[in-house]
Amino acid sequence: MADNITILTDTNFNEEVQGSAEPVLVDFWAEWCGPCKMISPVLEEIGREHAGKLRIGKLNVDDAPDTARQFQVMSIPTLILFKDGEPAKRLVGARGKGQLLEELSAFL
Amino acid sequence: MAEIRDVVIVGSGPSGLTAAIYTARANLHPLVLEGEPSSTSDQPGGQLMLTTEVENYPGFIDGILGPELMSNMRAQAARFGAEFRTVKATRVDFSGPPHRIYVGDEEIVAHSVIVSTGARSLLLDLPNESRLMGYGVSTCATCDGFFHRGREIAVVGGGDSALEEALFLTKFAEKVTLVHRRKELRASKIMQERAFRNPKIDFLWDSVVVDVLGEHAVEGILVRNVVTGAESTVPVSGLFVAIGHVPNTDVFRGQLDMEESGYLVTQPGSTATNVEGVFAAGDVQDHVYRQAITAAGSGCMAAIDAERWLEARGDADHDIAETPRNW
Numbered sequence: 001m002a003d004n005i006t007i008l009t010d011t012n013f014n015e016e017v018q019g020s021a022e023p024v025l026v027d028f029w030a031e032w033c034g035p036c037k038m039i040s041p042v043l044e045e046i047g048r049e050h051a052g053k054l055r056i057g058k059l060n061v062d063d064a065p066d067t068a069r070q071f072q073v074m075s076i077p078t079l080i081l082f083k084d085g086e087p088a089k090r091l092v093g094a095r096g097k098g099q100l101l102e103e104l105s106a107f108l
Numbered sequence: 109m110a111e112i113r114d115v116v117i118v119g120s121g122p123s124g125l126t127a128a129i130y131t132a133r134a135n136l137h138p139l140v141l142e143g144e145p146s147s148t149s150d151q152p153g154g155q156l157m158l159t160t161e162v163e164n165y166p167g168f169i170d171g172i173l174g175p176e177l178m179s180n181m182r183a184q185a186a187r188f189g190a191e192f193r194t195v196k197a198t199r200v201d202f203s204g205p206p207h208r209i210y211v212g213d214e215e216i217v218a219h220s221v222i223v224s225t226g227a228r229s230l231l232l233d234l235p236n237e238s239r240l241m242g243y244g245v246s247t248c249a250t251c252d253g254f255f256h257r258g259r260e261i262a263v264v265g266g267g268d269s270a271l272e273e274a275l276f277l278t279k280f281a282e283k284v285t286l287v288h289r290r291k292e293l294r295a296s297k298i299m300q301e302r303a304f305r306n307p308k309i310d311f312l313w314d315s316v317v318v319d320v321l322g323e324h325a326v327e328g329i330l331v332r333n334v335v336t337g338a339e340s341t342v343p344v345s346g347l348f349v350a351i352g353h354v355p356n357t358d359v360f361r362g363q364l365d366m367e368e369s370g371y372l373v374t375q376p377g378s379t380a381t382n383v384e385g386v387f388a389a390g391d392v393q394d395h396v397y398r399q400a401i402t403a404a405g406s407g408c409m410a411a412i413d414a415e416r417w418l419e420a421r422g423d424a425d426h427d428i429a430e431t432p433r434n435w
Contacts, residue, residue: 030254034153034157034158034159035145039145068255074242074243074255074325075243076251078242092242093242094145094146094151095144095146096144096195097194
Protein backbone atom coordinates (compact mmCIF):
# COMPACT_ATOMS: atom_id res chain seq x y z
CA MET A 1 0.00 0.00 0.00
CA ALA A 2 1.21 3.51 -0.82
CA ASP A 3 3.11 5.49 1.81
CA ASN A 4 0.52 8.16 2.39
CA ILE A 5 -2.25 5.66 3.06
CA THR A 6 -2.85 5.05 6.74
CA ILE A 7 -4.88 2.21 8.20
CA LEU A 8 -7.17 3.77 10.78
CA THR A 9 -8.56 2.03 13.84
CA ASP A 10 -10.66 3.06 16.82
CA THR A 11 -7.44 3.54 18.76
CA ASN A 12 -5.25 5.50 16.33
CA PHE A 13 -8.00 7.63 14.76
CA ASN A 14 -7.56 10.74 16.91
CA GLU A 15 -3.82 10.76 16.63
CA GLU A 16 -3.71 10.11 12.88
CA VAL A 17 -6.63 12.22 11.75
CA GLN A 18 -7.29 14.86 14.33
CA GLY A 19 -3.57 15.43 14.82
CA SER A 20 -2.71 15.62 11.13
CA ALA A 21 -1.24 18.78 9.62
CA GLU A 22 -2.56 17.84 6.17
CA PRO A 23 -6.20 17.17 5.34
CA VAL A 24 -7.08 13.48 5.63
CA LEU A 25 -9.62 11.82 3.38
CA VAL A 26 -11.06 8.94 5.40
CA ASP A 27 -12.55 6.04 3.46
CA PHE A 28 -15.12 4.11 5.52
CA TRP A 29 -15.23 0.71 3.83
CA ALA A 30 -15.62 -3.04 4.35
CA GLU A 31 -14.54 -6.23 2.67
CA TRP A 32 -18.14 -7.14 1.75
CA CYS A 33 -18.91 -3.87 -0.02
CA GLY A 34 -18.58 -4.04 -3.83
CA PRO A 35 -18.61 -0.28 -4.52
CA CYS A 36 -15.94 0.17 -1.81
CA LYS A 37 -13.61 -2.16 -3.66
CA MET A 38 -14.19 -0.24 -6.87
CA ILE A 39 -13.14 3.11 -5.47
CA SER A 40 -10.13 1.73 -3.61
CA PRO A 41 -7.69 2.03 -6.57
CA VAL A 42 -9.07 5.50 -7.33
CA LEU A 43 -8.26 6.62 -3.79
CA GLU A 44 -4.77 5.16 -4.00
CA GLU A 45 -4.21 7.14 -7.20
CA ILE A 46 -5.50 10.36 -5.68
CA GLY A 47 -3.29 9.78 -2.64
CA ARG A 48 -0.24 9.31 -4.84
CA GLU A 49 -0.97 12.27 -7.07
CA HIS A 50 -1.66 14.64 -4.21
CA ALA A 51 1.02 13.44 -1.82
CA GLY A 52 2.05 16.23 0.52
CA LYS A 53 -1.34 17.93 0.22
CA LEU A 54 -3.67 15.15 1.22
CA ARG A 55 -3.47 11.88 3.11
CA ILE A 56 -5.77 8.93 2.66
CA GLY A 57 -7.05 7.04 5.69
CA LYS A 58 -8.69 3.62 5.34
CA LEU A 59 -11.16 2.75 8.07
CA ASN A 60 -12.64 -0.74 7.95
CA VAL A 61 -16.06 -0.43 9.61
CA ASP A 62 -15.93 -4.06 10.76
CA ASP A 63 -12.67 -3.42 12.62
CA ALA A 64 -13.46 0.11 13.82
CA PRO A 65 -17.21 0.18 14.48
CA ASP A 66 -17.01 2.85 17.20
CA THR A 67 -15.46 5.46 14.93
CA ALA A 68 -17.96 4.62 12.17
CA ARG A 69 -20.76 5.12 14.66
CA GLN A 70 -19.23 8.32 16.02
CA PHE A 71 -19.43 9.86 12.55
CA GLN A 72 -22.89 8.39 11.88
CA VAL A 73 -21.81 6.38 8.89
CA MET A 74 -24.89 4.52 7.60
CA SER A 75 -23.82 3.66 4.12
CA ILE A 76 -20.51 2.69 2.60
CA PRO A 77 -18.43 3.79 0.94
CA THR A 78 -18.59 7.07 2.85
CA LEU A 79 -15.68 9.45 2.43
CA ILE A 80 -15.15 12.19 5.00
CA LEU A 81 -12.49 14.82 4.48
CA PHE A 82 -11.03 16.03 7.78
CA LYS A 83 -9.39 19.44 7.74
CA ASP A 84 -7.66 20.61 10.94
CA GLY A 85 -9.15 17.55 12.59
CA GLU A 86 -12.74 18.47 11.78
CA PRO A 87 -15.05 16.91 9.20
CA ALA A 88 -15.15 19.41 6.32
CA LYS A 89 -16.73 17.42 3.51
CA ARG A 90 -18.74 14.24 3.39
CA LEU A 91 -19.33 12.15 0.27
CA VAL A 92 -21.68 9.19 0.48
CA GLY A 93 -21.53 6.56 -2.25
CA ALA A 94 -18.95 5.62 -4.84
CA ARG A 95 -18.08 7.88 -7.73
CA GLY A 96 -15.45 8.09 -10.47
CA LYS A 97 -12.11 9.82 -10.16
CA GLY A 98 -13.11 12.92 -12.12
CA GLN A 99 -16.15 13.59 -9.98
CA LEU A 100 -14.27 12.88 -6.76
CA LEU A 101 -11.51 15.34 -7.64
CA GLU A 102 -14.06 17.94 -8.56
CA GLU A 103 -15.84 17.58 -5.22
CA LEU A 104 -12.53 17.71 -3.37
CA SER A 105 -11.08 20.54 -5.45
CA ALA A 106 -11.43 23.12 -2.67
CA PHE A 107 -9.08 21.06 -0.49
CA LEU A 108 -6.40 20.10 -3.04
CA MET B 109 -7.80 10.17 -37.41
CA ALA B 110 -8.11 8.02 -34.34
CA GLU B 111 -7.40 4.33 -34.54
CA ILE B 112 -10.49 2.38 -35.55
CA ARG B 113 -11.12 -0.50 -33.20
CA ASP B 114 -12.88 -3.65 -34.35
CA VAL B 115 -15.10 -3.83 -31.27
CA VAL B 116 -15.85 -1.50 -28.42
CA ILE B 117 -17.98 -2.89 -25.60
CA VAL B 118 -19.87 -0.37 -23.48
CA GLY B 119 -20.63 -1.76 -20.03
CA SER B 120 -19.05 -4.53 -17.96
CA GLY B 121 -21.71 -6.68 -16.33
CA PRO B 122 -22.09 -10.36 -17.24
CA SER B 123 -23.12 -9.54 -20.83
CA GLY B 124 -20.31 -7.07 -21.52
CA LEU B 125 -17.64 -9.30 -19.98
CA THR B 126 -18.87 -12.41 -21.79
CA ALA B 127 -18.80 -10.43 -25.04
CA ALA B 128 -15.26 -9.37 -24.09
CA ILE B 129 -14.15 -12.97 -23.48
CA TYR B 130 -15.55 -14.12 -26.83
CA THR B 131 -14.31 -11.20 -28.94
CA ALA B 132 -10.90 -11.31 -27.24
CA ARG B 133 -10.59 -15.02 -28.00
CA ALA B 134 -11.53 -14.20 -31.58
CA ASN B 135 -8.53 -11.82 -31.69
CA LEU B 136 -10.72 -8.77 -32.11
CA HIS B 137 -8.84 -7.00 -29.30
CA PRO B 138 -11.96 -5.51 -27.68
CA LEU B 139 -11.89 -2.30 -25.72
CA VAL B 140 -14.28 -2.38 -22.76
CA LEU B 141 -15.54 0.93 -21.41
CA GLU B 142 -16.41 -0.54 -18.04
CA GLY B 143 -18.08 2.51 -16.53
CA GLU B 144 -17.27 4.52 -13.44
CA PRO B 145 -17.67 3.54 -9.80
CA SER B 146 -21.04 4.43 -8.33
CA SER B 147 -23.27 3.11 -5.60
CA THR B 148 -26.16 2.39 -7.88
CA SER B 149 -26.14 -0.64 -10.14
CA ASP B 150 -24.80 1.44 -13.06
CA GLN B 151 -21.13 0.68 -12.45
CA PRO B 152 -18.21 -1.57 -13.37
CA GLY B 153 -19.27 -5.17 -12.86
CA GLY B 154 -22.96 -4.26 -13.03
CA GLN B 155 -25.74 -5.20 -10.68
CA LEU B 156 -23.99 -8.28 -9.27
CA MET B 157 -21.51 -5.95 -7.57
CA LEU B 158 -24.29 -5.08 -5.13
CA THR B 159 -25.22 -8.65 -4.28
CA THR B 160 -23.77 -11.33 -2.05
CA GLU B 161 -24.37 -15.00 -2.74
CA VAL B 162 -25.30 -15.95 -6.31
CA GLU B 163 -26.86 -19.40 -6.13
CA ASN B 164 -28.20 -19.86 -9.65
CA TYR B 165 -25.20 -19.22 -11.88
CA PRO B 166 -24.33 -22.64 -13.29
CA GLY B 167 -20.99 -24.15 -12.40
CA PHE B 168 -20.76 -23.09 -8.77
CA ILE B 169 -22.07 -25.90 -6.62
CA ASP B 170 -22.05 -23.86 -3.41
CA GLY B 171 -22.76 -20.51 -5.05
CA ILE B 172 -20.34 -17.65 -5.52
CA LEU B 173 -20.25 -14.05 -4.31
CA GLY B 174 -21.51 -11.60 -6.94
CA PRO B 175 -18.44 -9.31 -6.82
CA GLU B 176 -16.15 -12.35 -6.97
CA LEU B 177 -17.96 -13.75 -10.02
CA MET B 178 -17.57 -10.40 -11.76
CA SER B 179 -13.90 -10.00 -10.93
CA ASN B 180 -13.33 -13.54 -12.24
CA MET B 181 -15.10 -12.72 -15.50
CA ARG B 182 -13.06 -9.54 -15.86
CA ALA B 183 -9.79 -11.38 -15.24
CA GLN B 184 -10.83 -14.06 -17.73
CA ALA B 185 -11.46 -11.44 -20.42
CA ALA B 186 -8.18 -9.67 -19.59
CA ARG B 187 -6.30 -12.97 -19.94
CA PHE B 188 -7.33 -13.09 -23.60
CA GLY B 189 -6.27 -9.52 -24.22
CA ALA B 190 -9.42 -7.47 -23.62
CA GLU B 191 -8.48 -3.91 -22.80
CA PHE B 192 -10.32 -2.08 -20.01
CA ARG B 193 -10.92 1.56 -19.31
CA THR B 194 -12.73 2.73 -16.19
CA VAL B 195 -14.69 5.44 -17.93
CA LYS B 196 -18.26 6.12 -18.93
CA ALA B 197 -19.41 6.94 -22.45
CA THR B 198 -20.86 10.44 -22.35
CA ARG B 199 -22.10 10.67 -25.95
CA VAL B 200 -22.31 8.43 -29.00
CA ASP B 201 -22.59 9.02 -32.72
CA PHE B 202 -23.88 5.88 -34.39
CA SER B 203 -24.18 7.42 -37.87
CA GLY B 204 -21.42 5.06 -39.12
CA PRO B 205 -20.02 2.51 -39.37
CA PRO B 206 -17.50 3.42 -38.22
CA HIS B 207 -19.25 4.53 -35.04
CA ARG B 208 -18.05 7.08 -32.53
CA ILE B 209 -18.16 6.99 -28.77
CA TYR B 210 -17.13 9.96 -26.68
CA VAL B 211 -15.70 10.06 -23.19
CA GLY B 212 -15.84 13.77 -22.50
CA ASP B 213 -13.88 15.27 -25.40
CA GLU B 214 -12.08 12.09 -26.27
CA GLU B 215 -13.28 10.26 -29.38
CA ILE B 216 -13.18 6.47 -29.70
CA VAL B 217 -13.90 5.04 -33.15
CA ALA B 218 -15.07 1.48 -33.78
CA HIS B 219 -16.41 -0.59 -36.63
CA SER B 220 -18.74 -2.40 -34.27
CA VAL B 221 -20.14 -1.59 -30.85
CA ILE B 222 -21.69 -3.89 -28.27
CA VAL B 223 -23.99 -2.01 -25.93
CA SER B 224 -24.30 -3.73 -22.55
CA THR B 225 -24.93 -0.90 -20.14
CA GLY B 226 -27.51 -2.83 -18.14
CA ALA B 227 -30.12 -1.40 -15.84
CA ARG B 228 -30.11 0.38 -12.52
CA SER B 229 -32.44 0.41 -9.53
CA LEU B 230 -35.54 2.53 -9.74
CA LEU B 231 -36.17 4.91 -6.88
CA LEU B 232 -39.50 5.95 -5.39
CA ASP B 233 -38.95 9.51 -6.57
CA LEU B 234 -39.82 11.18 -3.26
CA PRO B 235 -38.00 14.38 -2.25
CA ASN B 236 -37.04 13.07 1.19
CA GLU B 237 -35.85 9.82 -0.34
CA SER B 238 -33.03 11.54 -2.22
CA ARG B 239 -32.28 13.84 0.72
CA LEU B 240 -31.78 10.83 3.02
CA MET B 241 -30.00 8.62 0.49
CA GLY B 242 -27.01 7.22 2.37
CA TYR B 243 -28.52 8.26 5.70
CA GLY B 244 -30.83 5.29 5.99
CA VAL B 245 -32.24 5.19 2.47
CA SER B 246 -30.40 2.62 0.39
CA THR B 247 -30.56 0.59 -2.81
CA CYS B 248 -27.79 -1.72 -1.63
CA ALA B 249 -28.63 -4.08 1.22
CA THR B 250 -25.20 -5.69 1.10
CA CYS B 251 -23.51 -2.30 1.52
CA ASP B 252 -25.69 -0.81 4.21
CA GLY B 253 -27.47 -3.64 6.08
CA PHE B 254 -24.60 -3.79 8.55
CA PHE B 255 -25.50 -0.37 9.94
CA HIS B 256 -28.95 -1.52 11.03
CA ARG B 257 -27.89 -4.23 13.46
CA GLY B 258 -30.66 -4.75 16.01
CA ARG B 259 -32.89 -2.11 14.40
CA GLU B 260 -36.19 -2.24 12.53
CA ILE B 261 -36.11 -1.50 8.82
CA ALA B 262 -38.35 -1.58 5.75
CA VAL B 263 -37.95 -2.92 2.23
CA VAL B 264 -40.17 -1.69 -0.61
CA GLY B 265 -40.94 -4.01 -3.52
CA GLY B 266 -42.40 -7.44 -4.27
CA GLY B 267 -40.00 -9.08 -6.70
CA ASP B 268 -37.04 -11.39 -6.26
CA SER B 269 -34.64 -8.56 -5.54
CA ALA B 270 -36.88 -7.16 -2.81
CA LEU B 271 -37.14 -10.56 -1.12
CA GLU B 272 -33.43 -11.23 -1.50
CA GLU B 273 -32.72 -7.91 0.21
CA ALA B 274 -35.31 -8.56 2.93
CA LEU B 275 -33.89 -12.02 3.67
CA PHE B 276 -30.33 -10.74 3.69
CA LEU B 277 -31.28 -7.88 5.99
CA THR B 278 -32.74 -10.25 8.61
CA LYS B 279 -29.11 -11.13 9.41
CA PHE B 280 -28.74 -7.68 10.92
CA ALA B 281 -32.15 -6.19 11.62
CA GLU B 282 -34.48 -7.13 14.44
CA LYS B 283 -37.48 -6.83 12.13
CA VAL B 284 -37.91 -6.25 8.39
CA THR B 285 -41.20 -4.87 7.10
CA LEU B 286 -41.80 -5.56 3.43
CA VAL B 287 -44.02 -2.91 1.89
CA HIS B 288 -45.71 -4.03 -1.32
CA ARG B 289 -48.36 -2.26 -3.36
CA ARG B 290 -50.32 -5.44 -4.16
CA LYS B 291 -51.72 -8.33 -2.17
CA GLU B 292 -49.36 -10.91 -3.64
CA LEU B 293 -45.68 -11.01 -4.52
CA ARG B 294 -44.34 -11.42 -8.02
CA ALA B 295 -41.14 -13.04 -6.71
CA SER B 296 -40.29 -16.66 -7.49
CA LYS B 297 -41.91 -19.40 -5.39
CA ILE B 298 -38.69 -20.41 -3.67
CA MET B 299 -37.99 -16.84 -2.55
CA GLN B 300 -41.59 -16.38 -1.39
CA GLU B 301 -41.43 -19.54 0.68
CA ARG B 302 -38.18 -18.44 2.30
CA ALA B 303 -39.60 -15.01 3.08
CA PHE B 304 -42.90 -16.33 4.50
CA ARG B 305 -40.96 -18.78 6.67
CA ASN B 306 -38.73 -16.09 8.13
CA PRO B 307 -40.11 -14.92 11.49
CA LYS B 308 -38.33 -11.56 11.22
CA ILE B 309 -40.16 -10.53 8.05
CA ASP B 310 -43.53 -8.78 8.27
CA PHE B 311 -45.66 -7.89 5.26
CA LEU B 312 -47.58 -4.68 4.64
CA TRP B 313 -49.83 -5.51 1.69
CA ASP B 314 -51.59 -3.08 -0.66
CA SER B 315 -49.32 -0.35 0.63
CA VAL B 316 -47.08 2.33 -0.84
CA VAL B 317 -44.45 4.52 0.79
CA VAL B 318 -45.53 8.14 0.44
CA ASP B 319 -42.82 9.85 2.51
CA VAL B 320 -39.55 9.20 4.27
CA LEU B 321 -39.33 10.76 7.71
CA GLY B 322 -36.32 12.04 9.63
CA GLU B 323 -34.21 15.16 9.97
CA HIS B 324 -30.63 13.90 9.60
CA ALA B 325 -31.27 10.19 9.21
CA VAL B 326 -34.25 7.98 8.50
CA GLU B 327 -36.56 7.69 11.51
CA GLY B 328 -39.62 6.25 9.82
CA ILE B 329 -41.74 5.99 6.71
CA LEU B 330 -45.23 7.16 5.96
CA VAL B 331 -47.22 4.38 4.33
CA ARG B 332 -50.58 4.61 2.57
CA ASN B 333 -52.92 1.66 2.12
CA VAL B 334 -54.02 1.88 -1.53
CA VAL B 335 -57.34 0.13 -0.82
CA THR B 336 -58.53 2.03 2.25
CA GLY B 337 -56.50 5.21 1.77
CA ALA B 338 -55.43 5.06 5.42
CA GLU B 339 -51.99 6.43 6.23
CA SER B 340 -49.72 5.21 8.99
CA THR B 341 -46.20 5.78 10.22
CA VAL B 342 -43.77 2.89 10.50
CA PRO B 343 -40.74 3.68 12.67
CA VAL B 344 -37.63 2.34 10.92
CA SER B 345 -33.97 3.29 10.76
CA GLY B 346 -33.56 2.17 7.18
CA LEU B 347 -35.51 2.03 3.94
CA PHE B 348 -34.26 -0.29 1.21
CA VAL B 349 -35.76 0.34 -2.20
CA ALA B 350 -36.12 -2.61 -4.60
CA ILE B 351 -39.04 -1.69 -6.83
CA GLY B 352 -37.56 -2.58 -10.17
CA HIS B 353 -35.10 -1.35 -12.73
CA VAL B 354 -34.67 1.18 -15.46
CA PRO B 355 -32.29 0.59 -18.40
CA ASN B 356 -29.17 2.75 -18.72
CA THR B 357 -29.94 4.04 -22.20
CA ASP B 358 -30.11 7.82 -21.85
CA VAL B 359 -26.89 8.20 -23.79
CA PHE B 360 -28.35 6.24 -26.75
CA ARG B 361 -31.57 8.23 -27.04
CA GLY B 362 -32.14 9.35 -30.61
CA GLN B 363 -29.42 6.95 -31.80
CA LEU B 364 -30.90 3.51 -31.20
CA ASP B 365 -34.48 2.27 -31.36
CA MET B 366 -35.89 1.77 -27.90
CA GLU B 367 -39.18 0.99 -26.28
CA GLU B 368 -41.04 3.68 -24.43
CA SER B 369 -39.57 2.31 -21.20
CA GLY B 370 -36.07 2.89 -22.57
CA TYR B 371 -35.15 -0.76 -23.22
CA LEU B 372 -33.25 -1.19 -26.51
CA VAL B 373 -34.98 -3.03 -29.32
CA THR B 374 -33.07 -5.90 -30.94
CA GLN B 375 -34.06 -7.92 -33.97
CA PRO B 376 -35.78 -11.20 -33.02
CA GLY B 377 -33.32 -14.04 -32.55
CA SER B 378 -30.34 -11.72 -32.75
CA THR B 379 -28.60 -8.94 -30.84
CA ALA B 380 -28.61 -6.55 -33.81
CA THR B 381 -30.07 -3.11 -33.16
CA ASN B 382 -31.56 -0.90 -35.86
CA VAL B 383 -28.07 0.47 -36.56
CA GLU B 384 -25.64 -1.54 -38.65
CA GLY B 385 -22.67 -2.69 -36.56
CA VAL B 386 -24.29 -1.89 -33.22
CA PHE B 387 -25.37 -4.82 -31.07
CA ALA B 388 -27.10 -4.89 -27.69
CA ALA B 389 -26.84 -7.53 -24.97
CA GLY B 390 -27.95 -8.09 -21.40
CA ASP B 391 -30.49 -6.25 -19.30
CA VAL B 392 -30.29 -3.15 -21.48
CA GLN B 393 -32.45 -5.03 -24.01
CA ASP B 394 -34.17 -7.53 -21.71
CA HIS B 395 -36.85 -6.67 -19.20
CA VAL B 396 -38.23 -10.19 -19.15
CA TYR B 397 -35.54 -12.57 -17.86
CA ARG B 398 -32.93 -10.22 -16.33
CA GLN B 399 -30.64 -12.97 -15.04
CA ALA B 400 -26.84 -13.06 -14.91
CA ILE B 401 -26.88 -16.17 -17.06
CA THR B 402 -29.24 -14.76 -19.70
CA ALA B 403 -27.16 -11.58 -19.79
CA ALA B 404 -24.00 -13.66 -20.24
CA GLY B 405 -25.75 -15.72 -22.95
CA SER B 406 -26.79 -12.66 -24.91
CA GLY B 407 -23.29 -11.20 -24.48
CA CYS B 408 -21.96 -14.30 -26.19
CA MET B 409 -24.56 -13.86 -28.96
CA ALA B 410 -23.55 -10.23 -29.44
CA ALA B 411 -19.87 -11.21 -29.71
CA ILE B 412 -20.66 -13.81 -32.36
CA ASP B 413 -23.01 -11.44 -34.18
CA ALA B 414 -20.35 -8.71 -34.18
CA GLU B 415 -17.63 -11.08 -35.33
CA ARG B 416 -19.75 -12.39 -38.23
CA TRP B 417 -20.77 -8.89 -39.17
CA LEU B 418 -17.11 -7.78 -39.25
CA GLU B 419 -16.18 -10.84 -41.29
CA ALA B 420 -18.94 -10.22 -43.78
CA ARG B 421 -17.67 -6.68 -44.23
CA GLY B 422 -14.11 -7.93 -44.59
CA ASP B 423 -12.97 -5.56 -41.90
CA ALA B 424 -11.87 -8.17 -39.45
CA ASP B 425 -8.54 -9.55 -40.49
CA HIS B 426 -7.88 -11.72 -37.50
CA ASP B 427 -4.19 -12.20 -38.18
CA ILE B 428 -3.46 -8.50 -38.00
CA ALA B 429 -6.26 -7.52 -35.67
CA GLU B 430 -3.89 -5.47 -33.55
CA THR B 431 -2.74 -3.31 -36.44
CA PRO B 432 -4.88 -0.20 -36.65
CA ARG B 433 -6.44 0.38 -40.03
CA ASN B 434 -6.93 3.91 -41.18
CA TRP B 435 -8.85 5.27 -44.08
